[in-house]
Amino acid sequence: MKVIIAGHYITQFGELWSKSLIDLMREAIKGAIEDSGLTETDIEAVFVSNMGSGQNDNQLHLGALASQMISGYPAASRTEGACASGGLAMIAAEQALLSNQYQTVLVVGVEKMNDADSSLTTKYLAAAANYTTESGSTFPGLYAILANAHIKKFGTTRSQLSAVAKKNHHHGFDNSQAQYHKQLTIEQISNSSLVADPLRLLDCSPITDGAAAVVLTTKQLKEQKRKRASIIGRGHGQDSLDLANRRSLIELDATTKAAKQAYQMAGLTSGDIEVAEVHDCFTIAEILAIEDLGFFKKGEGGKATEEGQTTYGGKVVINPSGGLKASGHPVGATGVKQIAYLAKLLEEKKFTRALAHNVGGSGATAIVHILSS
């Protein structure tokens, strides 16, 4: 049974001081339903992705809040898995469809991060790690460990890390909804202030407010003017939360597991993918991702990026939206936005095969989706 992306919508990403969690969620829900050409009463269930509204807004039960924005109070729930919440909510929605419980559902991801002071935000992002062993680390600190392992093993360079950020800011420049529209030079990135050696400020994705939604259906849609994208592969990999228990620090096993499942289900290999939104919470995360997803050999992701293989004209276009780095990373929205953004590119006939890759924590959870035009 095919899951069709009937509609999609992404709000502006950024520091949205005049918009609340509820404003963003409502805008994305209404936008995706309108884009689908369906009506609110066609939506049988709503799946909400969010990480931190409990801590940030003292608001839980977001499923019920989303449900009351849609006529007829569809069945609702919220899925959380740190920064992979969006991918997990997508999986939950797809399984609900494939179980024949529903024929049309909506997934909305939302995060309102800028109302909290930065100490709270830092604290709540750390809630994605394991409090028994890693509570002293910040997220940049964990990814710095992964970066150092990669540098030591493969000689990945400062310029290669910067090339990831430069390329994503270049891509984001053309995405009107991206948080940043600023092109950066390698020098600016390489000389930005140190956060967790070797990661610098411009290696890191920002704190972002935003929401994204998709309408998924297994029904044949009447209106055929537009060729909608379908989900043809999905995978879900899991690994230890604690870096200390990982098999490897130069590879995210959760990603390789998820990718293998998704390629197998789609009947494709990495070579068939033309475009991908990958989880570049830090520049090193994109290098790991493009290797672990099979686009480049292990250890060659930095070099490939520097050589232009991950932008238009190269082997595979990585993060055309600007990725988490330039488009922004409203945590619960990210995994849904990746799918929404790719669905739009496929509908515009810019590509025919796309991949979305969403990671939670420092690699404990990974979700891969493959989309086809």
Added chain:
Amino acid sequence: MKVIIAGHYITQFGELWSKSLIDLMREAIKGAIEDSGLTETDIEAVFVSNMGSGQNDNQLHLGALASQMISGYPAASRTEGACASGGLAMIAAEQALLSNQYQTVLVVGVEKMNDADSSLTTKYLAAAANYTTESGSTFPGLYAILANAHIKKFGTTRSQLSAVAKKNHHHGFDNSQAQYHKQLTIEQISNSSLVADPLRLLDCSPITDGAAAVVLTTKQLKEQKRKRASIIGRGHGQDSLDLANRRSLIELDATTKAAKQAYQMAGLTSGDIEVAEVHDCFTIAEILAIEDLGFFKKGEGGKATEEGQTTYGGKVVINPSGGLKASGHPVGATGVKQIAYLAKLLEEKKFTRALAHNVGGSGATAIVHILSS
């Protein structure tokens, strides 16, 4: 396709000062797998139910934490829907099975509430309501509104409310894992201190630490010594978070919707149910539940309770575990514990048809499951 409850486990419920969130989760996971006779590597996915670990423990990403307690890192996610988190995680797990993604999964519900001070707990329970309109209300305040509406319309009495608590403390007396083993008189309950008129302290479910887990499978199990229970009906109803927007204050539409779906799927009526665990977060909630589930006519739930129709020898045994009232209400665990407790009773051949009813917020979300021996 039939979903079989292959294994189940409930931890002690109570003020468990020496146990952490992780201790409780691990005990329930290991216990349910052991009870199932399966091995850890049979578990393909784990679904975690929890409401407040973000606020209480600054710990999110509980799916990944649960996954690393099970060999082979099964796919994991967390579902949240306030006090209905457990029922929602069950639904997510069942849909994953019915979509043919997995054949054997584990659902674990956990809540560690007693480490937080009571002002934080009060605040985080309020996170289940809508912060735009109800942030001034506490949970007892919202249920007091429902109680007053029922009293006004049907003449439900103080003694009838107390009869619910008395009966549940009587049932809980025989449940060794219940939080309270204290029998109460009508007078003690009716004279306990006022919390939100007409609800008194002994009308309210307590703050509880605890966990519960079930192993669900669609596979035929080899070991046939024990006749395991199956899930034969499920329903999911949704309504406005805000009482002001409800159609009725004397009936929870979310419950009636969920019940209708569950009965229809099971091919049963309320008259076929012999035993039920219902969501008695307050005494009035049990009276609403037994009416909305169709066991008694609207307005007659209090009278039926007073007449002994909801205990052994009556029409239907309601809350044999002691319910939320006496067994305790570790929020994320409750919906899973209801299923685990009923599965045990069915295996013991005490009953053949059972119903579980789990509510989120003041009735915005309701989940009903029907189990058969």
